[in-house]
Amino acid sequence: MSLDEILSLLGSTLRLSSPLIFAAMGGLLSERSGVIHIALEGMMIVGAFAAAVATLSFQSPLAGCVAAMIAGILFSVIYAAVVIPFRANQVVAGTAMNFLAMGIVPFISKLLYGNTGATPSIPLEDRLHWAGPVVAALLLVAGLAWMLARTPVGLWIRFAGEHPHALESAGVHVVKVRWASVLAGGALAALGGAVLSLSLASAYTRNMTAARGFMALAALIFGKWRAPQALAACLLFGFAEAVQNRLQGVSLPWNPEATIPVQFIQMVPYLVTLIVLAGFVGRARAPKALGSTF
Amino acid sequence: MRAFRPFLALLLGLSLGLGVTAFAGENPLHVLTVLVKGAFGSRYDFGMTLFYMTPLLFTGLSVTVAFRAGLFNIGAEGQLTMGALAAAWVGITWPDAPVGISWLAAWFGAAIAGGLWAGVAGWLKARRGSHEVISTIMLNFIAASLASYVTLYVLKNPESQNPETMAIGTSYQLPGMPGLPDTPVSLALVLALMAAVMLAWVFEKTRWGFELKVVGQNENAAQSAGISVATTQILAMIVSGMLAGGVALGEVLGSAHRFKLGFSPDYGFVGIAVALLARGNPLAVIPSALLFGALHKGTADLDIETENVTRDLALVIQALIIATVSAEGLWDIVDRRRQKKEAARVAG
Numbered sequence: 001m002s003l004d005e006i007l008s009l010l011g012s013t014l015r016l017s018s019p020l021i022f023a024a025m026g027g028l029l030s031e032r033s034g035v036i037h038i039a040l041e042g043m044m045i046v047g048a049f050a051a052a053v054a055t056l057s058f059q060s061p062l063a064g065c066v067a068a069m070i071a072g073i074l075f076s077v078i079y080a081a082v083v084i085p086f087r088a089n090q091v092v093a094g095t096a097m098n099f100l101a102m103g104i105v106p107f108i109s110k111l112l113y114g115n116t117g118a119t120p121s122i123p124l125e126d127r128l129h130w131a132g133p134v135v136a137a138l139l140l141v142a143g144l145a146w147m148l149a150r151t152p153v154g155l156w157i158r159f160a161g162e163h164p165h166a167l168e169s170a171g172v173h174v175v176k177v178r179w180a181s182v183l184a185g186g187a188l189a190a191l192g193g194a195v196l197s198l199s200l201a202s203a204y205t206r207n208m209t210a211a212r213g214f215m216a217l218a219a220l221i222f223g224k225w226r227a228p229q230a231l232a233a234c235l236l237f238g239f240a241e242a243v244q245n246r247l248q249g250v251s252l253p254w255n256p257e258a259t260i261p262v263q264f265i266q267m268v269p270y271l272v273t274l275i276v277l278a279g280f281v282g283r284a285r286a287p288k289a290l291g292s293t294f
Numbered sequence: 295m296r297a298f299r300p301f302l303a304l305l306l307g308l309s310l311g312l313g314v315t316a317f318a319g320e321n322p323l324h325v326l327t328v329l330v331k332g333a334f335g336s337r338y339d340f341g342m343t344l345f346y347m348t349p350l351l352f353t354g355l356s357v358t359v360a361f362r363a364g365l366f367n368i369g370a371e372g373q374l375t376m377g378a379l380a381a382a383w384v385g386i387t388w389p390d391a392p393v394g395i396s397w398l399a400a401w402f403g404a405a406i407a408g409g410l411w412a413g414v415a416g417w418l419k420a421r422r423g424s425h426e427v428i429s430t431i432m433l434n435f436i437a438a439s440l441a442s443y444v445t446l447y448v449l450k451n452p453e454s455q456n457p458e459t460m461a462i463g464t465s466y467q468l469p470g471m472p473g474l475p476d477t478p479v480s481l482a483l484v485l486a487l488m489a490a491v492m493l494a495w496v497f498e499k500t501r502w503g504f505e506l507k508v509v510g511q512n513e514n515a516a517q518s519a520g521i522s523v524a525t526t527q528i529l530a531m532i533v534s535g536m537l538a539g540g541v542a543l544g545e546v547l548g549s550a551h552r553f554k555l556g557f558s559p560d561y562g563f564v565g566i567a568v569a570l571l572a573r574g575n576p577l578a579v580i581p582s583a584l585l586f587g588a589l590h591k592g593t594a595d596l597d598i599e600t601e602n603v604t605r606d607l608a609l610v611i612q613a614l615i616i617a618t619v620s621a622e623g624l625w626d627i628v629d630r631r632r633q634k635k636e637a638a639r640v641a642g
Contacts, residue, residue: 021521038427082621085622085623086622087622088623092366093617095366095427099513100609100614106604106606110318114446211432211435214427261445267439267440270436271436273428274424274429278424
């Protein structure tokens with residue numbers, strides 16, 4: 001393998017990791033405050049779609065990113081309302097949100113473009129350059145890690161997830177902290193979706209998230225709910241995806257005539273996620289009050 | 295009030311979902327008419343509804359078993375794929391099995407494949423602490439890839455351009471239902487109904503059914519009572535996957551007589567809605583599966599019968615029903631208002 005190849009593999013690893021990093025950080029905010037976030041996938045779908053629509057309408061990827069965050073927040077309002085005041089089982093409600101995203105996006109897409117499967121293609125000059133999301137994602141990890149560890153707001157979020165009653169006795173509204181964390185988390189996850197449609201692809205297409213929201217969640221658990229470790233897991237999954245792309249059309253070592261069947265190559269990221277989740281996590285300690293109602 | 299909760303959730307979810315169609319410039323009442331006509335309008339429509347109900351019974355029961363043990367199996371989709379593939383494999387490799395034995399053999403194959411696929415997630419959960427929601431989703435994708443490989447390269451039907459396997463032996467075909475000759479609904483529906491009754495019996499009358507419940511409600515209590523939480527969880531997942539594998543009966547043995555890639559319009563995911571609306575009761579899965587079967591059939595007609603609304607509306611309605619039925623706080627409010635009324639009546 002030449003230096004060029006190694007560098008290009010590293011580049012695609014970073015590029016392919018960035019949507020996962022945004023989603024994982026969104027999940028981190030929500031889960032550290034005590035709210036399980038199975039709906040990251042749905043947030044990414046909504047974000048990817050909103051970003052494509054806004055970029056097409058305003059010819060600006062920045063407008064796309066803003067639209068994705070707004071859509072993520074709006075969608076999170078529904079989720080937060082169902083799980084915080086209405087105390088639904090968070091895993092179940094999160095699954096419902098994923099269904100809702102899968103159903104409502106084709107509905108709106110049909111109204112706007114007469115097509116349930118995809119938005120029109122975004123012109124090249126309106127797409128995001130890949131370096132932008134990568135740098136933003138890395139800065140976000142550093143910023144969130146600092147915020148959680150060093151600032152009063154970070155302390156509130158951590159206490160809302162660990163000892164909500166202690167936080168409440170200190171005069172801070174646990175419910176407000178959780179609402180804010182879920183909404184901000186939804187905005188970040190949706191931004192991860194925007195990276196998919198604006199930078200990694202050239203439009204929103206159906207099923208483009210391909211379980212990345214769940215991989216982000218796996219990265220979060222693997223990272224024991226800490227930003228730098230979750231970043232490491234996202235990079236690993238991004239690497240698996242980069243290797244997957246690289247393996248397409250490669251011939252089998254024992255039979256140069258035949259290429260590796262594409263079906264087995266497609267499995268790679270999912271297998272890696274499964275193995276990482278099983279092999280390294282063990283019994284990770286989740287925030288104590290994760291999933292509890294308050 | 296508890297008993298009415300699914301009905302109210304259904305009403306609320308359906309009205310919200312239909313309300314959304316107003317934004318698309320449709321008359322929600324017209325949409326509702328299309329749904330009802332599409333599902334029950336004719337003998338053929340009703341037969342199709344029953345055909346869709348069959349796999350939903352199996353996946354609904356599958357999710358119900360896991361849920362009773364406190365596990366959220368969102369991997370029925372992958373398990374039914376593996377089950378259907380295994381059933382087709384049995385029917386192709388042993389085409390001249392005697393009638394009856396053939397059904398048993400195919401069902402065995404489906405149950406083993408589905409059970410193993412779910413068992414992996416159960417084992418990972420119990421022994422390695424992997425969250426079953428994530429591992430079952432990953433297994434869904436892996437199953438889809440595996441099925442695609444086997445269908446296209448191992449069992450490919452040489453006479454067709456479609457991604458499907460060769461046909462299973464004729465002795466495997468399940469008879470259709472009397473009175474509904476032109477629809478693909480088969481004896482599998484009766485088998486699925488029997489599975490629901492059997493599961494209800496297991497839940498109520500057997501030791502294992504009780505253990506499942508204890509593990510699902512309180513792992514610590516189960517441990518102190520001498521119940522192995524890990525074994526119970528793994529077994530619950532295996533049984534859950536075996537039930538999901540039952541989808542093969544209606545789809546492979548009952549109608550297509552082969553494995554078709556992508557045959558399932560997300561039966562595994564709709565099964566989640568079926569199970570949640572039934573609230574853990576296997577007998578309640580029966581009307582719930584009928585309802586979602588009807589919804590699936592009805593929404594399929596929306597593509598043709600309306601201008602702007604497509605079958606994706608089914609997903610929206612399912613999501614809204616799940617969210618409303620599981621929103622505890624919503625029902626507290628309903629209960630409280632009722633109690634207030636009651637109190638006022640007593641006082642007055």
